Amino acid sequence: MRLSGAKAIVESLKSEKVEVVFGIPGGSTIPLFDAFYDSDLRHILCRHEQCAAHMADGYARVKGKPGVCTATSGPGATNLVTGIAVAYMDSSPIIAITGQVPQQMIGKDAFQEADIVGITNPITKYAFQVTSASQIPDTVKIAFLLSSTNRMGPVLIDVPKDIFYEEVDLDSYQRFSLKGYNVRSGEPHPYSIKKAVGLILVSERPVIIAGGGVIASNGGEELVRLAELIMAPVATTLMGKGSIPETHPLSVGMVGMHGKGECNLTVEAADLIIAVGVRFTDRSTGNLEKFGEGAKVIHIDIDPAEIGKNVRVDVPIVADARKTLATLAKKLGEVGSKRGENDWTRRLREIKSQYSDKYKEADGGLRPSKLLRLLREGIPGKAIVTTGVGQNQMWAALHFQALEPRTFITSGGLGAMGFGLPASIGAKVAAPDRPIFNIDGDGGFIMTEQDLATAVVEKIPTVSIILNNRVLGMVRQWQCMFCDKRYSQTDLGKVPDFVKLAEAYGAEGVRVESYREFETAIRRSLRAEVPVVIDVPVSADEKVLPMVPPGKRLKEVVWYG
Amino acid sequence: MAEDLHMISAIVEDRPGVLFKVTSLIRRRGFNIATITVGGSEKENVSRITITMRGAPRVVEQMVKQLSKIPDVIKIIELTPDEAVYRELAMVKVTAAEPAKRSDILNYISIFRGRVIDASTDSLVIEIVGNPTKISAFLDLMKSFGIAELARTGTVALARGPRSSKGDEGS
Numbered sequence: 001m002r003l004s005g006a007k008a009i010v011e012s013l014k015s016e017k018v019e020v021v022f023g024i025p026g027g028s029t030i031p032l033f034d035a036f037y038d039s040d041l042r043h044i045l046c047r048h049e050q051c052a053a054h055m056a057d058g059y060a061r062v063k064g065k066p067g068v069c070t071a072t073s074g075p076g077a078t079n080l081v082t083g084i085a086v087a088y089m090d091s092s093p094i095i096a097i098t099g100q101v102p103q104q105m106i107g108k109d110a111f112q113e114a115d116i117v118g119i120t121n122p123i124t125k126y127a128f129q130v131t132s133a134s135q136i137p138d139t140v141k142i143a144f145l146l147s148s149t150n151r152m153g154p155v156l157i158d159v160p161k162d163i164f165y166e167e168v169d170l171d172s173y174q175r176f177s178l179k180g181y182n183v184r185s186g187e188p189h190p191y192s193i194k195k196a197v198g199l200i201l202v203s204e205r206p207v208i209i210a211g212g213g214v215i216a217s218n219g220g221e222e223l224v225r226l227a228e229l230i231m232a233p234v235a236t237t238l239m240g241k242g243s244i245p246e247t248h249p250l251s252v253g254m255v256g257m258h259g260k261g262e263c264n265l266t267v268e269a270a271d272l273i274i275a276v277g278v279r280f281t282d283r284s285t286g287n288l289e290k291f292g293e294g295a296k297v298i299h300i301d302i303d304p305a306e307i308g309k310n311v312r313v314d315v316p317i318v319a320d321a322r323k324t325l326a327t328l329a330k331k332l333g334e335v336g337s338k339r340g341e342n343d344w345t346r347r348l349r350e351i352k353s354q355y356s357d358k359y360k361e362a363d364g365g366l367r368p369s370k371l372l373r374l375l376r377e378g379i380p381g382k383a384i385v386t387t388g389v390g391q392n393q394m395w396a397a398l399h400f401q402a403l404e405p406r407t408f409i410t411s412g413g414l415g416a417m418g419f420g421l422p423a424s425i426g427a428k429v430a431a432p433d434r435p436i437f438n439i440d441g442d443g444g445f446i447m448t449e450q451d452l453a454t455a456v457v458e459k460i461p462t463v464s465i466i467l468n469n470r471v472l473g474m475v476r477q478w479q480c481m482f483c484d485k486r487y488s489q490t491d492l493g494k495v496p497d498f499v500k501l502a503e504a505y506g507a508e509g510v511r512v513e514s515y516r517e518f519e520t521a522i523r524r525s526l527r528a529e530v531p532v533v534i535d536v537p538v539s540a541d542e543k544v545l546p547m548v549p550p551g552k553r554l555k556e557v558v559w560y561g
Numbered sequence: 562m563a564e565d566l567h568m569i570s571a572i573v574e575d576r577p578g579v580l581f582k583v584t585s586l587i588r589r590r591g592f593n594i595a596t597i598t599v600g601g602s603e604k605e606n607v608s609r610i611t612i613t614m615r616g617a618p619r620v621v622e623q624m625v626k627q628l629s630k631i632p633d634v635i636k637i638i639e640l641t642p643d644e645a646v647y648r649e650l651a652m653v654k655v656t657a658a659e660p661a662k663r664s665d666i667l668n669y670i671s672i673f674r675g676r677v678i679d680a681s682t683d684s685l686v687i688e689i690v691g692n693p694t695k696i697s698a699f700l701d702l703m704k705s706f707g708i709a710e711l712a713r714t715g716t717v718a719l720a721r722g723p724r725s726s727k728g729d730e731g732s
Contacts, residue, residue, distance in 0.1 A: 121582060122589050126632055146632060177574060177606070181632040305626035308619065 001171065005133035006035035006164040009097065012140035013041060018068050020044060020059070020429055021097075022052040026072020027112055028099025031164035044429065044458050049076050051422035051451040053083020056094040058386060058426025061409045064218065066093040066147045067426060073099045074112030077158075081119060082416055084154045088123040089413025090239060091212060093152040095143055096120075100129065102162040117158050125153040133166035134174040142176050149183045151303040152216060186217075186302060186320025188327050195315045196274075196298045197331045203272035203296070205344045206232040209255060209284075212239030212412070213277015213301060219322030220405040223276065224248065226329045231339040232274065233348050235263045237284050238393075239412040240277065242402035252352070255554070256284040258394040261546040262355040264554040266348060276300045277321040280310040281413065290553040300324045365539035368392075368467055371518055372399035375437065375465070378522040383435040384409060384427050388420040388444030390474035392467045394544040396439045418447030424462040425455050435526055438464040443472045443492060452505040455531040463525040463532045466498055469540045477543050481558075502533035511535045566595075567621045568645060568718045570638040571610040571628055572602060579633045583610055586631065592616070592624045596649075596693075596715030607635065613693075613716045640718050647718035649693045654710040655703050658683035662706055673699045684709060692716075 003011070009032060013021070020042040025033040036043050046052040049071040056067030071080050077098040087094045101110040117127040125146045128139050136159075143155040200206060214223050220243050227234045227250045234244045235255040244251050253260035255267055264286070267273065273295050278284065285291040291311060299306070299313040300321055307316040317324055372395060381403040387393040387410040402408040409427060411419040424438035445466050455462060476490040502509030508530050512518045518536060525532040546557045573579045580599055587594055594614040602609040614621065621639075629637050640647070657663040666685060670677060675689035689699050693716055700711070 117578070118581070121578075121585055178632055180574065180629075180635040303630070305623065305630055307626075309623060 002167050002169050004031070004035070004164065005136055005159070005166050005168060006031040008133060008136040008168045008170065009140065009159070009164075010035045010039045010041060011170070012137050013068065014039070016066075016140065016144045018066075021068045021070055022046055022055040022059075022426065023070035024049055024052060024072070024076060026076045026099060028073035028101060028161045029070060029076075029164075031161065032070065032097070032099065032159070035164075044454065046422075047450040047453050048448065049079035050082050050418065051425075051448050051454065053080045053094065053096060054086065054419050054422035054448070055426030055429070056096075057083060057087045057090075057092050058409055058423030059430040060087070060093050060426075061423075062384060062406055062427045062430035064216070064406070066095050066144055068095045068097065070097040071099070072112065073101055073116075073161075074114045076112075077116035078114050078119065081123070082414075084120055084156065085123045086411045086414045086416045086419060087154040088125075090411065091152050091216060092154070093147040094154045095147055096154060096156045098156060098158045099164075100158045100160040103131065103160045104162075106160065116156065120156050123154070124156050127156040127158065129158040129160070130163055131160075132174065133163050133168040135176065136163070136168055137170060137173045138176045142178060145183070146181065184302060184320070186323050188300075188317050188319035188324040192315060192317040192319075193324075193327055193331055196317060196328060197335070199272055199296050199298060199315060200230055200274070200328070200332060201335070201337060205270045205347075206230055206272040206274060207267050207270035208232045208234045209237065209267065209273060209275045209278055210234055210240040210243040211237040211276065211278030213321040214240055214243040214325070215277075215405045217277065217302075217320050217322035218405070219276075219325050220244065222322050222325035222329065226325050226332075229329055229332055229338055231342060231345050233266050235259070235267055237278050237281075237412070238397055238410060241397060241408040241410075242405045245403045246401035247403065252348070254397050257286065257548045257550070258283075258397065258544050259548075260355075260398060261557045261559065262351045264548060264557055265351050265355070268553070268555040269347070269351070270295045272296050272298070274298045274300070275311075276325060277302075279306045285311065286548045286554040286556075287551055365537055365542070366512075366515065366518065368395040368538055368542060369399040370515065371465075371467070371536060371538075372396060372439070374515060374519055375439075375522060376401050378519055379435055379437065379526065382407065383437060384424075384431060386410065386420045386423040386427060386436065386438045388438070388440035389415045389417045390441055390444065390472070391469075391477065391542070391544050392439055392441040392444070392473075394474070395467065398544070400439070417441075417444035420444060421448050421455075421462075421464055422451050424464070425451065425460050428460045428462045436462040438462060440464055440466050441473060442466050442468040442470060442498070445498075446496070449501065452502065452507050452531055452533070456506040459529075461528050461531050463522075463528070463534065465534045465536060467538050468498065468535050469538045469542065470494055471540045473540065473542070474544070476540065480541075480543070481547075481549075498533055498535040502531070505531075507531040507533055509533045509535065511537075513537070565615065565618075566642060567614050567616065568640040568642070568647060568716065569612045569614070569621075569625060569628070570640060570718060571612065571634050572636040572638070573608050573610055574633045574635065575601075575606045575608040576633065579608070580610065582631050582633060583628065586627055587612075587624070590624070590627055592620065596713075598715040598717050600717070609717075611715070611717050638720065640720055645718045645720055647692055647716050648690055649696055649714055649716045650688065650690045651696045651700065651711065651713045652678070652686060652688055653700060653703055653708055653712075654684055654686050656683060656707040656709050657685050666703070666706055669699070669702050675699065
């Protein structure tokens with residue numbers, strides 16, 4: 001069958017079972033959009049390419065399979081960059097298809113030309129530029145394979161405009177050689193398992209740190225099973241939030257700089273750390289030199305380059321998180337090592353009760369911790385939360401209990417403000433039957449606010465809760481704590497009026513002044529058929545606490561600002 | 562503590578952009594390399610990139626793992642000086658107008674088994690092949706005569722004996 005390069009892309013996407021593409025057309029992608037015109041692929045027209053990438057990302061994290069976004073050459077492609085970098089840092093599978101100037105103009109600094117393959121090389125698993133339409137079928141196939149296997153991540157396909165017009169024979173297309181990439185079975189090596197089981201059996205105070213890898217591998221159930229078997233408390237990284245229900249008695253919440261105090265202290269007290277699908281970022285470990293002092297470390301990750309990158313490891317296991325957790329539980333079950341209440345679990349309860357009431361907030365205004373607890377009570381367990389970046393994100397991480405994997409979606413590694421709204425739109429497209437809440441700050445919301453238009457026009461009703469303190473709160477908090485309250489450039493002023501802003505887009509805007517109004521707004525938003533923006537004023541002096549100051553070790557928790 | 566010399570052979574797909582990916586990764590992750598060379602290999606459409614670096618074993622291990630993640634990298638082979646033969650080529654232009662100097666230079670060339678590949682009344686271009694320490698020793702000698710220009714290729718290396726395929730498969 002012969003067809004144009006543009007149609008070949010559409011057919012290739014369909015054979016990868018793609019249902020939706022997020023993007024904006026432009027000069028170089030006119031032929032691609034002409035092919036979309038009479039295909040049954042759903043295309044969601046965004047208002048900024050960055051949002052197209054975040055939407056594909058939000059979609060991917062809910063579905064567990066690649067999300068697809070598209071942009072034109074030059075500025076369209078460069079606008080995707082932040083979104084691609086977010087997906088790269090958080091190992092989220094997205095496919096970005098960019099138009100490029102026609103081949104004979106490449107390198108001539110043509111109108112809307114940008115070297116997007118060069119620009120995205122360090123933030124993709126692979127960046128392709130096709131040089132003939134006959135490469136398209138295999139390139140798309142391999143792009144999806146790369147994106148969704150081993151450690152997942154973004155892949156870019158750059159398509160010069162002339163190639164959209166060139167014909168390709170679908171029965172005899174060009175193959176792409178990729179001898180250097182092997183899809184891992186993910187099965188843990190028996191020898192590593194034996195060593196890990198040995199360490200677990202002799203440990204008295206085991207702790208599991210669960211990261212994004214547990215969620216990416218759908219290993220939530222296996223995680224809980226292992227934790228219960230060995231009575232190990234489970235700390236999560238930001239990316240691992242939701243891997244264990246946070247109401248579970250063994251859950252101690254998030255670890256790290258802005259983690260729960262009791263969680264950090266639990267990790268410090270451990271004699272064995274079982275780290276699953278984590279990469280030991282500085283935000284999770286505190287002072288790296290002192291991390292895991294006196295403890296043995298088992299590190300499970302699908303990416304061999306993560307082993308030993310930041311933290312010294314006693315037993316490395318390069319494997320799939322879910323499969324390894326299952327195997328460990330099986331082997332431990334065989335030797336009959338089910339643990340009951342013991343000194344460690346009693347100590348754990350002690351640490352928890354000692355610190356659970358230490359969260360203190362400034363007077364005045366509505367308090368984020370209470371708002372987030374009320375949100376949890378007011379929405380179903382399967383509801384999905386996305387976040388912005390900064391204080392709102394850390395408050396959500398600390399005080400909103402995630403009950404299921406893939407229900408807490410956040411820009412963890414890159415920390416890109418503006419992620420929340422577009423990610424919530426992508427999440428809603430992936431899970432139209434589930435309520436989606438974007439917990440955001442006023443500073444971040446403004447960065448991508450124009451895509452309220454997308455949500456309204458495409459009828460994608462998500463709810464944004466803006467914890468509105470009129471400042472760039474996290475930076476301001478550091479200025480307060482470490483710069484002697486010299487608030488340099490963190491005051492945003494009392495604009496905009498978010499209710500009017502929402503209404504201008506045809507969304508619903510609500511301002512709440514009390515907890516009761518907040519609860520009502522949440523309840524009503526669950527039935528809303530248009531996007532909702534809930535503006536919640538909070539004090540600019542409210543801090544994210546506790547906190548481990550930079551360079552300090554995890555137990556050096558600061559409780560008061 | 563002196564850091565050991567490490568040699569890394571990366572067997573890669575021969576296509577546009579692969580060298581860029583390798584060097585971009587080295588830069589981005591802050592690895593400090595000494596030399597890098599690229600050229601053909603025994604297979605069609607496959608190139609060999611040879612990298613030398615000094616660094617702690619942990620740093621080298623991390624670089625090997627990161628390089629292995631590039632899908633275009635088919636295989637990485639780590640070579641230690643004991644297990645490998647390795648050579649570098651240098652071309653050096655030396656000023657040599659005085660006959661006495663010129664004969665000294667020719668003596669040294671013969672000791673180091675170099676060759677004169679171009680000569681004029683007041684300069685010589687010398688080709689020398691060997692392991693990098695030998696070349697450095699020769700260049701130290703030439704400095705006293707005055708080096709006008711110098712070009713070194715960087716190291717290429719192969720494993721000794723029949724062994725050829727040991728190494729980390731790319732992932």
